[in-house]
Amino acid sequence: MARTGRPREFDRDKALDAALTLFWTQGYEPTSLNQLKACMGNISPASFYAAFGSKEALFREVVQRYVETYGQVMAPLWDETLPPRDAIEQTLRRSARMQTTRSHPTGCLIVLGASNCSPENQPVQTLLAAERKRSRKGFQACVTRAVEQGELPDTPLTEALPTLFSTFLHGMACEARDGDRPKKLDAAITTLMQVWDSLAVHPKGMSAALKLS
Amino acid sequence: MARTGRPREFDRDKALDAALTLFWTQGYEPTSLNQLKACMGNISPASFYAAFGSKEALFREVVQRYVETYGQVMAPLWDETLPPRDAIEQTLRRSARMQTTRSHPTGCLIVLGASNCSPENQPVQTLLAAERKRSRKGFQACVTRAVEQGELPDTPLTEALPTLFSTFLHGMACEARDGDRPKKLDAAITTLMQVWDSLAVHPKGMSAALKLS
DNA sequence: CCAGTTCCGGACCGCTTAGTATAGAAAATT
DNA sequence: AATTTTCTATACTAAGCGGTCCGGAACTGG
Numbered sequence A, B: 001m002a003r004t005g006r007p008r009e010f011d012r013d014k015a016l017d018a019a020l021t022l023f024w025t026q027g028y029e030p031t032s033l034n035q036l037k038a039c040m041g042n043i044s045p046a047s048f049y050a051a052f053g054s055k056e057a058l059f060r061e062v063v064q065r066y067v068e069t070y071g072q073v074m075a076p077l078w079d080e081t082l083p084p085r086d087a088i089e090q091t092l093r094r095s096a097r098m099q100t101t102r103s104h105p106t107g108c109l110i111v112l113g114a115s116n117c118s119p120e121n122q123p124v125q126t127l128l129a130a131e132r133k134r135s136r137k138g139f140q141a142c143v144t145r146a147v148e149q150g151e152l153p154d155t156p157l158t159e160a161l162p163t164l165f166s167t168f169l170h171g172m173a174c175e176a177r178d179g180d181r182p183k184k185l186d187a188a189i190t191t192l193m194q195v196w197d198s199l200a201v202h203p204k205g206m207s208a209a210l211k212l213s
Numbered sequence C: 001c002c003a004g005t006t007c008c009g010g011a012c013c014g015c016t017t018a019g020t021a022t023a024g025a026a027a028a029t030t
Numbered sequence D: 001a002a003t004t005t006t007c008t009a010t011a012c013t014a015a016g017c018g019g020t021c022c023g024g025a026a027c028t029g030g
Helices: A012-026 A033-039 A045-052 A055-068 A070-078 A084-100 A119-148 A161-177 A182-199 A207-212 B012-026 B033-039 B045-052 B055-068 B070-078 B084-100 B119-148 B161-177 B182-199 B207-212
Strands: none
Touching (some): A012 A055, A033 A045, A055 A070, A070 A084, A084 A119, A084 A161, A119 A161, A161 A182, A161 B161, A182 B161, A182 B182, B012 B055, B070 B119, B084 B119, B084 B161
């Protein structure tokens, strides 16, 4: 069932990666078709539209690829075999490292990819907003699990934790873009996790003692 | 020393406010001169350039105005008569309320105003980055003051506080833009401030007792 | 070898962009 | 009345935008 006809001269995957890097650096709107075509190997508009459909369709593919690769730093959030606290801490630390790694653009495509958009490109904004919503639900799920497991008390302070974590996560995109180093963000995460420990029902290593008293 | 000649027919201040709102909503690049001229009272290109010089010059004026008005929610950060903890908490709460108020665009112009920019507009990005740096220094100053006053211990956990707060602050712009309500952010701030209290040398109301022991 | 299929390079589309130039009229001060 | 300034309105530039179309080239299956 091999495809007939003249084969494509460029590597579609490599072109997609190049587009990913460009979109990640500049965001959706400021990235022009000319820049895209150039970075994807000087392909012609005909090739571009045949292979990707449109600028928006390409961006959607790019976002999907981002989620499946770099975005996997968020995976612990959905790993129910992990203790909730570890899931959140790992997610934050992996995000911090990923977003500050210099071998690719800094910051987060999901947060920064379409933050400046004219009304006509609202679908693109909506796409990223949905992705951000997903991550908020992840934090929510972890905290809910921690409450169910009796690790956190069911109080207003605890209820606010998901918002606190997701706000911090999204804020890292800004800090990373502004040049913060991973160590700095890592230290902030360490301090942030203090709040979990101060709310926890079982302070470290004392759970048995507390339960028996 | 009154100026001679025909007076300007539109209100420069009102036009500036209209431009502020538009830039705040859409960001720098997606906002076109046509949109600007329209929202500023259907002024002609000649009037526009005579009054404001260029799109970038207008944006710089807009940013300055923003800092002097809405941006004043950050003022507590520089108010040395305030206890450092209060200064930070007030700044965060006032920011949260301001950024979620529906009578004007949501989020923060300084964080979101030029987050998607082509390389040619880097000066605009740099302008906002400098403003963000200022706020980071504000958090830094408060924490340093708290350490000097003996309220916080001089530990790595404390050192990371400024990064933690500024990351959270900048993250609020994203959450506000995504529709979070002020109460939700306020609750997150309450929880975040827990970390300060858990680090503090003098737990509430016990300072005297602790010092004497 | 040829028909069918697919891709490529380049010309081209209509539209928008930021910004300039021109004109004459209107409103203020001196 | 003369001068100065901004006004409206229009026309214009040069470039860039996302996207389309066509003729020819390159490949495969029959």
